[in-house]
Amino acid sequence: MIKVVVCGASGRMGQTIGRMVSDSSDLQLVGGVDVRPSTFFGQPIVASSEIEAFLAEKKPDILIDFTVANAAVENVKSAARHNIACVVGTTGFTPEQRKVLAEAVTGHCPMVISSNFSIGVNIFWEILRSAARMLKEYDIEVIEGHHRNKKDAPSGTAKTILQILDEEAGTRHKIYGREGVTERKNEIGVHVIRGGDIVGDHAVMFSKNFETITLSHRAYDRAVFASGVLIATKWIIGKKPGIYGMGDVLNLAMK
Numbered sequence: 151m152i153k154v155v156v157c158g159a160s161g162r163m164g165q166t167i168g169r170m171v172s173d174s175s176d177l178q179l180v181g182g183v184d185v186r187p188s189t190f191f192g193q194p195i196v197a198s199s200e201i202e203a204f205l206a207e208k209k210p211d212i213l214i215d216f217t218v219a220n221a222a223v224e225n226v227k228s229a230a231r232h233n234i235a236c237v238v239g240t241t242g243f244t245p246e247q248r249k250v251l252a253e254a255v256t257g258h259c260p261m262v263i264s265s266n267f268s269i270g271v272n273i274f275w276e277i278l279r280s281a282a283r284m285l286k287e288y289d290i291e292v293i294e295g296h297h298r299n300k301k302d303a304p305s306g307t308a309k310t311i312l313q314i315l316d317e318e319a320g321t322r323h324k325i326y327g328r329e330g331v332t333e334r335k336n337e338i339g340v341h342v343i344r345g346g347d348i349v350g351d352h353a354v355m356f357s358k359n360f361e362t363i364t365l366s367h368r369a370y371d372r373a374v375f376a377s378g379v380l381i382a383t384k385w386i387i388g389k390k391p392g393i394y395g396m397g398d399v400l401n402l403a404m405k
Contacts, residue, residue: 151178152387155210155234157225158217159195160184163239166372167214167379168193174380180208183225201225205232212237212383218301219243223250226261230254235386236261237379241306252393260389264396265306267378271352272396274367275314278354281365282318288356288363289334290315290322295343295351303342307352312338315354350375 154171158164159182171179172191181204182188182195189195196204198221205213205228213229215222215238222240227250229236238261243251255261266272282290292315294308304312304326312324315338323337343351353366369375378396385399396402 151176152212152383153178153180153208153210154212154214154383155181155183155205155208157183157198157201157213157215157221158240159190160186160188161216163216163372163375165190166376167216170373170376170380171214171383177380177383180210198225201228202231205229205234210234211387214238214379214383215240219247223247223254226251227254230258233259235259235389236263237382237386238263239265239267239375239379241265241309242302255391255393257391259391260386260394261392262382262386262394262396262399264378264382265310266350266375267382267396268350268367268369268374269378269381269400270374271307271367271369272378272400272402274352274365275310276402278311278365279314279318281354281356281363282315285356285363286319288358290319291339291341291355291357293341293343293351293353293355295345295348297347297349298345300344303344304340305342305350305352307350308340308342311352311354312340 156164156168168190171177181193183201184195187197213234213236215225219242226236294305325337326340350369356363382399
């Protein structure tokens with residue numbers, strides 16, 4: 151059995167992952183970490199300040215993190231000190247924080263990190279990469295929507311979309327929303343929607359005179375993300391220390 155600890159255990163994704171790990175036949179949920187102590191699915195949730203002692207006691211094989219960037223950096227550093235593999239879905243890392251993550255896991259543990267663990271989204275990224283190469287002359291707009299409680303904007307998935315567009319269609323200036331009198335130039339418009347319980351909507355529009363091509367992905371349940379997390383959790387066992395992406399897990403071209 152693969153022993154799992156979930157950081158961000160009291161959050162929406164933490165609860166979904168905890169339930170699916172608990173229901174799995176080959177994974178064992180041994181506890182969680184969050185701001186305040188509690189319990190979930192029959193296992194303890196300890197305060198984040200107690201993570202070092204908790205990891206030493208539980209000796210998990212995998213630490214799954216869906217928290218916020220500052221907390222995730224500290225959680226991964228703790229896991230690396232105990233040689234525990236990490237699966238990280240937290241977004242919003244600065245370049246400096248990503249460097250700290252890389253330094254923490256080097257020589258100590260493997261880590262899968264992705265802005266989106268949905269299999270469909272990762273395939274969507276591959277399709278987008280191919281389309282962007284063929285549609286370089288088109289105007290491009292990116293639209294994303296999430297639930298009203300999501301803190302970061304644009305989403306990590308949208309930022310990955312923008313990275314792909316820059317790589318394949320050429321770097322363009324980004325305009326985040328439009329107001330007033332603005333003349334369309336060679337920019338990418340980025341539009342963020344926050345409302346209700348939207349799980350995750352992402353679309354890219356390629357427009358030219360007389361036609362528009364739209365590529366989109368819509369998630370209806372957080373289980374699609376958690377399913378990918380579980381696939382990554384099982385895949386990473388036995389891997390060499392270093393950083394991996396869902397492209398590695400799914401054997402896709404994109405890394």
